[in-house]
Amino acid sequence: MSQEKTATTEAAKPLATKGKKVRADAQRSTDTLLETAKKVFATSGVDAPVREVAEAAGVGIGTVYRNFPTRADLVAGVFRREVDACVAEAAELSDAHPPCEALSLWLHRYTQFIATKKGLASALHSGDPAFATLPDYFRENFEPALAALLDRAAKAGDINDSTDPYDLLRAIGNLSVASGEDSAAHIRRMVDLLINGLRFGAVDADRGMATPKNA
Amino acid sequence: MSQEKTATTEAAKPLATKGKKVRADAQRSTDTLLETAKKVFATSGVDAPVREVAEAAGVGIGTVYRNFPTRADLVAGVFRREVDACVAEAAELSDAHPPCEALSLWLHRYTQFIATKKGLASALHSGDPAFATLPDYFRENFEPALAALLDRAAKAGDINDSTDPYDLLRAIGNLSVASGEDSAAHIRRMVDLLINGLRFGAVDADRGMATPKNA
DNA sequence: TGACATACGGAACGCTGTTCCGTATATGAA
DNA sequence: TTCATATACGGAACAGCGTTCCGTATGTCA
Incomplete structure (x- = not known):
């Protein structure tokens, strides 16, 4: 970007x-x-x-x-910069769209952010001290952003509030390392599936699935 | 094992x-x-x-x-062996438990299988020719196994049939590379969330969520 | 038992990340 | 401006890795 x-x-x-x-x-x-x-x-x-x-x-x-x-410090430095950029977009989307739409939009945006960092995924868990502070940095910046989006959607009755923001952050982050022929579509479907999971049992449940049921 | x-x-x-x-x-x-x-x-x-x-x-x-x-060939060889072992367990569980339970049980078992292979995740997408056949091997062995489990559960009306087995395989596989303090619990929650996603709109929907709604 | 294809072991090569230190440069005082 | 000094720079050199090579040892079949 x-x-x-x-x-x-x-x-x-x-x-x-x-x-x-x-x-x-x-x-x-x-x-x-x-x-x-x-x-x-x-x-x-x-x-x-x-x-x-x-x-x-x-x-x-x-x-x-x-x-x-x-x-590793160099890699971590580059990573931090990009986290900043993605977090900034979260706030922008939240201001410009309805609750549930903003949530969905950013989740998919976040998905693309992670997709460009597949190689990093393993390094993060390699025990290298240079990456030790990255998860914290990641969380400190992303969690509040997503929490705000989720909160708005929950207050609007679009989703239930039983899911922790950080859980979702990690889950979608991990989902997004997928690659292969149709990885982009796969990720989109799985994120939608997760969103349906959020909506399962919500006040306004059954108002419509995140995506068409059949292929 | x-x-x-x-x-x-x-x-x-x-x-x-x-x-x-x-x-x-x-x-x-x-x-x-x-x-x-x-x-x-x-x-x-x-x-x-x-x-x-x-x-x-x-x-x-x-x-x-x-x-x-x-x-990489050595790594791939070890990997193939373990795939065989996990697939074998799928059949066993399917024979020994009710449809939806067998599905859930194996999905969580599969989760542990992947968890021991975090380092491999990045290697798989590294373009190394030795890993080129691994995704196919992975799919050819795991997909039929999961497909059978899903099929049973769908026929029993426990889940809707709109989700592709391979999609689920990849999603949970990616989810399972998570690490950190409570990674095991996190993965369990996310897999349950995914399962709830499967049950969203099923014939026997709302029969109960995969896990307690609140913390 | 012998002959030959095959497998074994480990020295050696090229490419990494990283360290070290002599040289060059920015900075603040005169 | 000029100088003194702390700081930063560049790149040769080192250790560890994956991989190659080839002389030697060992199965296998007649």
Whole structure:
């Protein structure tokens, strides 16, 4: 999404960032690296060699490691940026659509966000310390956003309120790593199935399924 | 599950196996390697070095590569074996329980099967040719098994028949890679939610949800 | 028993991530 | 502006990985 907008997201900081002053060239390197890494990862996958990112960014390998202690830190930095972007869209949709529609719309949008991060899925659970804070970051940003959407829909009587936002976040996130011929359609169907699950027993139940019943 | 039973599953063959005769020691190496690799992967993760498997199996590295052209082939071989085991259980459960119960039971069993293969999830979509046939193998074995379970439950009027077995297989498989503090409970809840989705609009709908509505 | 195809073992290769350190540069004081 | 110094940069070098290669050992069949 978007162009380059000289991204200065504060969340993308991998290092401690302990109040100290950062030299201008270092800051520039960090930004360039995040920007470049995002593209390289999109092109060659998250397994792309660090050297490839370094070369694409026009910096030496030492510079990469000075700004990101570990390869995983670089990956995590890129990830954080994209989380920010997706969360922002949640608020926008919530403002622009009716409760249940906004919920459905964002859930499917979130689905696409995750789909571009299949390679990360396994890394997240690899025990690498650089990824340790990612689940928290993920949750702290996504959960409130989804909670708001769910809340509106529940208050409107469209869904029952027995499902935890974080549960749904994880479930759809996991669902969205699916790939294959018709993965996009598959994911859409499964998310709709989950939404039907939410509507099962709701005040206004049976008002219509999320998608046509038959193929 | 099970002990060692000198496993001779025919499905675990990575090579072409073109009718030719195989020397006894080679056959033994293949079996030992699969057996050992399974344990090593369970202990050190699927990322365990090939050398570690070789050492644990008491063979040289060259032997591993003679029996499994690629590291991925070894991983795939282990995977196939475990698919066989899980599919077998599906039939057993179907014979021993009422339709909807058997379905639910196996779905949760399947969940545990997948949970031990988190590391594989990303590898499957890595484009590695050794994994290319795995999705087919997976589907060819699991789909009929689940289809039978679903069919029984649908005929009993417990669920609607609008959901494709393979869809469900993939969905739950993806759901089951979840990890974290309460991942087991989370997965259980989400599978139940999916099952409720199946029951939404069924002949005997509203006969009771798969799990208590509230926490 | 012998001959030959086959399998075995492990040194060696190329590609990773990562470390190290001499060199270059930004920053703040004079 | 000029200098001193902390900081950042670049890339050679190292360790660990998957994989290849080939001399040696071992089944198999006559």
